Amino acid sequence: MITRRGFLKLAATAFxxxxxxxxxxxxxxxxxxxxxxxxxxxxxxxTPGLKLRLVLLSDIHTTRHWMELDRVAGIxxxxxxxxxxxxxxxxxxxxxxxxxxxxxxxxxxxxxxxxLSAPLGVHAVLGNHDYWQSWNFTRDPRLMPKIGxxxxxxxxxxxxxxxxxxxxxxKPFWLAGLGDQLAFLFQHPPGREGNGGVDDLPxxxxxxxxxxPVILMAHEPDVFPDVPESVALTLxxxxxxxxxxxxxxxxxxxxxxxTRFRGGHIVENNRHLVVSRGLGCTAIPFxxxxxxxIVVLDIG
Numbered sequence: 025m026i027t028r029r030g031f032l033k034l035a036a037t038a039f040x041x042x043x044x045x046x047x048x049x050x051x052x053x054x055x056x057x058x059x060x061x062x063x064x065x066x067x068x069x070x071t072p073g074l075k076l077r078l079v080l081l082s083d084i085h086t087t088r089h090w091m092e093l094d095r096v097a098g099i100x101x102x103x104x105x106x107x108x109x110x111x112x113x114x115x116x117x118x119x120x121x122x123x124x125x126x127x128x129x130x131x132x133x134x135x136x137x138x139x140l141s142a143p144l145g146v147h148a149v150l151g152n153h154d155y156w157q158s159w160n161f162t163r164d165p166r167l168m169p170k171i172g173x174x175x176x177x178x179x180x181x182x183x184x185x186x187x188x189x190x191x192x193x194x195k196p197f198w199l200a201g202l203g204d205q206l207a208f209l210f211q212h213p214p215g216r217e218g219n220g221g222v223d224d225l226p227x228x229x230x231x232x233x234x235x236x237p238v239i240l241m242a243h244e245p246d247v248f249p250d251v252p253e254s255v256a257l258t259l260x261x262x263x264x265x266x267x268x269x270x271x272x273x274x275x276x277x278x279x280x281x282x283t284r285f286r287g288g289h290i291v292e293n294n295r296h297l298v299v300s301r302g303l304g305c306t307a308i309p310f311x312x313x314x315x316x317x318i319v320v321l322d323i324g
Contacts, residue, residue: 053311054090058099058303060106063289064322067256067296070237073324074195078239079108079142080319082261083116085153085304086133087125093136099303099318100139106320109192110144113137113180114261114300115151115204115243117171121306127157134174144190147181147199151243151262152206153306155222165208183241185224187231196236200228200255205244225250245285248297257323258297263287265301269313276307287314 081103085091103111117133119125140146150172155161158169168176175182183201190197203222225247232238237256242248245260265287266274274283284290287301303316 053313053315054305054309056315058102058316058318060102060320061301061317062320062322063298065289065296066324067237068294069254069256070324071195071197074192074197074237075322075324076110076192076197077106077108078259078321078323079103079106079111080114080259080261080298080300080321081111081140081303082114082243082300082319083151083264083302083304085116085119085302085306086128087119087304088128089125090309091119091304093128093132096133096136097139100137103318104139104141106318108142108320110190110199111140111142111146112199112241112259113140113146113148114241114259115149116153116261116302116304116306117151118153118157119304119306120153120156125309130171130174131177133171134178134180137175137180138178140180144192145181147183147188147201147241148175149183149201149241149243150204152204152209155204155207156209161207184222185228187228187238189233189236196234198232198236198238200232200238200240202228202240202242202247205242205247223247229254244279245297245299246279246281248285248290248292248295251295253293253295256296258295259300259321260285260297261300261302263299263301264305264311265314265317267305267311267314 154169154171160167161169185203187198187200205221205223207222209220240255240258242260244262251258285299287299290297300319301314301317
């Protein structure tokens with residue numbers, strides 16, 4: 025039988041362990057310096073000789089105390105130093121969960137991100153929080169979310185169900201950006217019954233007018249099973265790498281496919297997907313087994 029002294033020791037040990045784990049997840053991982061995650065591969069249908077370096081930033085989730093703009097500025101400076109041909113922003117620049125912290129002004133966020141620079145430009149899609157947080161969009165879903173307007177003023181190229189053609193060393197490729205798949209999760213405006221998003225994959229890919237390889241940005245990776253083989257590479261965020269992982273178990277995966285697209289370089293049926301584990305947090309300022317990251321892709 026355990027004695028009272030033994031019980032108190034056990035309770036104290038358990039409390040100290042829980043406190044240490046909480047401190048580690050909050051201070052070390054959630055507030056830690058992002059790791060640089062590198063992948064190098066050549067996807068199918070890629071133009072021979074086309075070498076492209078992409079730097080990916082996702083799920084910044086700016087908010088008071090946990091992701092202030094000075095921290096974002098440091099992340100931008102790190103990204104600039106990685107030598108990317110393009111810097112791609114994969115959505116969720118704001119945080120629609122007020123319990124995590126006070127929101128920051130969209131114009132200030134865009135001005136901070138404007139310090140990003142790459143020879144072939146900085147390009148972005150929007151994420152679900154960017155729609156949910158925007159009072160003008162929630163009142164009238166025909167309107168652009170406020171962060172979208174801020175990006176336009178900051179001259180950050182925003183792709184919503186659109187595609188643009190680019191060249192590197194005379195070799196062309198397409199960059200496509202899908203509208204967010206969860207924009208209407210908490211509202212059902214007329215004509216949107218049964219549709220959770222503003223995404224239109226067929227219309228997006230219809231903007232591609234030749235056989236040059238296509239890179240698709242889509243905030244949520246759940247669209248990947250529907251992406252045709254004509255797309256060389258799909259890039260996503262949203263999952264936070266599970267945000268909390270306990271021996272491979274992620275109790276709060278925000279994907280209908282569970283951990284299938286949790287993070288990393290995923291190949292299915294000869295189609296390639298890279299999912300960034302992102303930089304910020306939602307719900308709680310805590311990460312465990314999902315260190316914030318900047319992704320660097322060397323394609324070709």
